[in-house]
Amino acid sequence: MGLRTKIRRYLYARKFKNKNILELNYSGKNIFITGANSGIGLELTHKFLNLNNKVFATYRNNSENLKKINNKNLTLIKCDQKNLSEIENIKKEIKNIPINLLINNAGIFGPPYSEQKLENLNFQNFQDTLMINSLSVIKITQVILNAVKKDTLNMIVNISSEGGSITRNDEGNAYIYRTSKSALNSITKNMSLDLFKNYNIVVFAIDPGNVQSGMNPGGIVKTPVCANLIINIIASQGKKLNGKFINLLNKEIPW
Numbered sequence: 001m002g003l004r005t006k007i008r009r010y011l012y013a014r015k016f017k018n019k020n021i022l023e024l025n026y027s028g029k030n031i032f033i034t035g036a037n038s039g040i041g042l043e044l045t046h047k048f049l050n051l052n053n054k055v056f057a058t059y060r061n062n063s064e065n066l067k068k069i070n071n072k073n074l075t076l077i078k079c080d081q082k083n084l085s086e087i088e089n090i091k092k093e094i095k096n097i098p099i100n101l102l103i104n105n106a107g108i109f110g111p112p113y114s115e116q117k118l119e120n121l122n123f124q125n126f127q128d129t130l131m132i133n134s135l136s137v138i139k140i141t142q143v144i145l146n147a148v149k150k151d152t153l154n155m156i157v158n159i160s161s162e163g164g165s166i167t168r169n170d171e172g173n174a175y176i177y178r179t180s181k182s183a184l185n186s187i188t189k190n191m192s193l194d195l196f197k198n199y200n201i202v203v204f205a206i207d208p209g210n211v212q213s214g215m216n217p218g219g220i221v222k223t224p225v226c227a228n229l230i231i232n233i234i235a236s237q238g239k240k241l242n243g244k245f246i247n248l249l250n251k252e253i254p255w
Contacts (some may be wrong), residue, residue, distance in 0.1 A: 009225055012210060012220050026113060026235040027052040029190075030099050032144060034081070035063050036108025039213035040159065043227035044103060049073055051160065051231075053217045056094060058106065062236040081106055081136035082128055090140065091147035098152035101234065102144055103157045104137045104184075109215050111174040118169065119171060124150055126176050135182035137187055145199075153201055155238055157230070158188045160205040167254035192243035209248055221248070 031048050035041045036057035042065050046058050049071050057066055058079040063118055066076050077093050079086045110129035115122060137158060144153065162168055164181025188205040195201040210224045212219035229248040231242070245253045 001248060026231065029053045029101055030056070030097060031101045032056045032058075032094070032099050033103045033105055034079070034140065035060070037063055039215065040101075040208055040211065040226055040230070041082065042066070042104040042224040044105065044230065045069065045074070046086055046229055047224075054098070056097075060106070061199075080126075081132045081140070084139060087136060087139045087143060090100065092140070094147050096147075096149050098149040099144055100152055100154055102141065102153060102156045104140065104156065106136075107133045107159060107161075107215070108203065110180070113174060116176045118175060129176045129180045130183060133177075134183035134187055138185060141191065142184050144241070151199070153199070154232065156191065156195070156203045156206045157199060157234060157238075158184055160184050160188065160207055161194050162207045162209070162247070162253055165245070165255060166252055188245070189243060189255065196242050200243045202239055204238070204243065205245045205251055206233065207245070207247045 006128065007209050014241075026048075029048075030250040031053050033044055033048075033055060036045045036055075037059040041057070045055050046069065048055050049069065054073040054075070054230060056075045056077060058077045060078075060080045063078070064075055066074070075093060079090060083086065106108060109118065110131055111122065111125045115125070122187060141156060161177075161181045163174060163178050164183075164185045169178065185205055188203055191201075195203055198242060208226050208230070209221055210216065210219050211221040212223060231248055233246070233248075245255055248252055
């Protein structure tokens with residue numbers, strides 16, 4: 001690792017030093033989190049449960065980490081977001097239950113950078129990544145809107161990436177990942193208009209940044225810090241963020 005890279009990492013990490021969860025009143029809610037068996041989703045699940053909320057957590061195949069959580073307020077739901085029928089099955093677990101917050105966290109990077117160049121794109125990988133990172137978000141939202149107790153959903157948070165910002169793309173490559181997150185951003189903006197107008201539901205996107213996770217094991221920001229900041233934003237600023245794309249420090253990112 002070169003000196004410039006080390007300096008950049010150090011300066012980035014400093015932005016998040018000592019950023020801890022505030023003493024916020026965010027309890028007694030029913031929260032639906034996708035992709036919750038690892039990384040940010042798992043950390044959010046732990047923290048929301050510790051704040052005395054009920055959590056409905058989805059996993060794709062492996063639920064090992066979620067099963068270790070001994071909490072009566074946790075409901076596990078198997079859902080491979082490439083599979084429309086599994087998304088449809090969510091309604092069985094939440095029929096007429098009041099869901100207050102939906103966090104669309106599930107996501108994948110897709111194949112390695114070397115396989116996301118224009119010259120050698122695998123379109124099956126492209127299709128799968130688009131489905132998981134963006135298209136499934138529409139289906140999950142549709143299912144939840146139609147299944148849960150009426151007029152209880154008041155906020156949707158989509159976990160996106162600065163890599164989906166068209167304005168800030170000055171590197172190229174990563175066609176599959178960038179496209180999937182740009183699509184998610186477009187979906188977020190569209191939902192923020194329709195759902196706020198029709199149901200008074202706030203919808204916004206958060207870029208978690210360079211966070212340590214299974215997708216990014218070399219990440220700088222630890223998952224507990226990331227989850228704390230996301231919860232702080234939801235609890236203290238969420239109602240003001242409809243239609244926005246922000247980072248963990250609540251700074252707006254251009255679409």
